[in-house]
Amino acid sequence: MTRKLTKQQRKFANEFIKTNNAYQSAINAGYSKAYAKNAGKKLLENGGIQSYINKKVGKVEENESNAADEVLRNIYRIGAGKEIERRYVNIDxxxxxxxxxxxxxxxRLEYMEDTTIIGPASVKEQVSAAELWFRLHGDFKNDSEEIEKQKVRKLKAEADIAEARAQEYDPEDVGNDSDGFIEALNKGAKEVWGDSDETES
Structure with missing residues (x-):
């Protein structure tokens, strides 16, 4: 059974939670500098202080977790089209x-009216909430980066084809101009995409 903490020990524990510095926390709690030098060993190994710190941290984690759980529940309920409670203030x-x-x-009591509505969210809100829910679960990938890469590849291919066309073009060979263009186009396409039935003609 752990003994009840003294006021000074409790002050040290609270300071340590804030600063994570055993020496400074001991000084702030009123311990001497000589004692504070070994505060990490003497105070932090004290079972009562450890228990107090763990309880404090645990409460914060629990409260934060409960708040996060509530947010997730609301996102799910909105996305699933379930009834939710909404409060509005109407001003006349x-x-x-x-x-x-x-x-x-x-x-304000004369011209403001508090209204509570219970019902599903709008379709737009449901879609947004469902999208967020799936993103949080990793089920919904954002393809914009891949699309951007494809656009860059397409632009590069078009530039390579245009360059190949310019290199193959012979202004003196006007009669076979269209044949030279097709040949250059095919050559550029083969360099970009490799041999395939679509690029060979």
């Missing part, structure tokens, strides 16, 4: 103007 601008735009609590 005519009443607000009649009250000279008074922002006092009593005036």
């Amino acid at each position: 601008n005519l009443k607000k103007e009649a009250l000279d735009n008074d922002e006092s609590l009593n005036a």
Whole structure:
């Protein structure tokens, strides 16, 4: 059974959680500099202090985890088209103007109305939530990078074909101009894509 921490030990533990520096935490907790030099060994190995720090960290992790779980539940419910509760504040601008735009609590109660609606989200919100859900699960890949690579390959191929055409073009051989163009085109295509039935003609 661990003994109850002293006020100074609790102060040290809280400081250590904030700074992760045993020496400075001991100084801030009121220990002498000589004692603080060995604070890592003496204080951090204390079972009560360890337990206190673990409980504090555990609470934060649990609270954060619960909050994250709630967000995930809401994303799933919206994406699945399930009923959700929404709260809106409607402002009657005519009443607000009649009250000279008074922002006092009593005036706001006159021109503001809190409305709660229970029902599925809009289709657009459902699609966005479902997309986010699948992305979080890794089921939905973003293809934009691959598409960009394909565009670059296509542009490079077109440039290579144009260059090959320019190299093969003989201005004196006007009669066979179209044949030279087709030949250059095929040669450029073969260099880019290799031999295939589509590039040979």
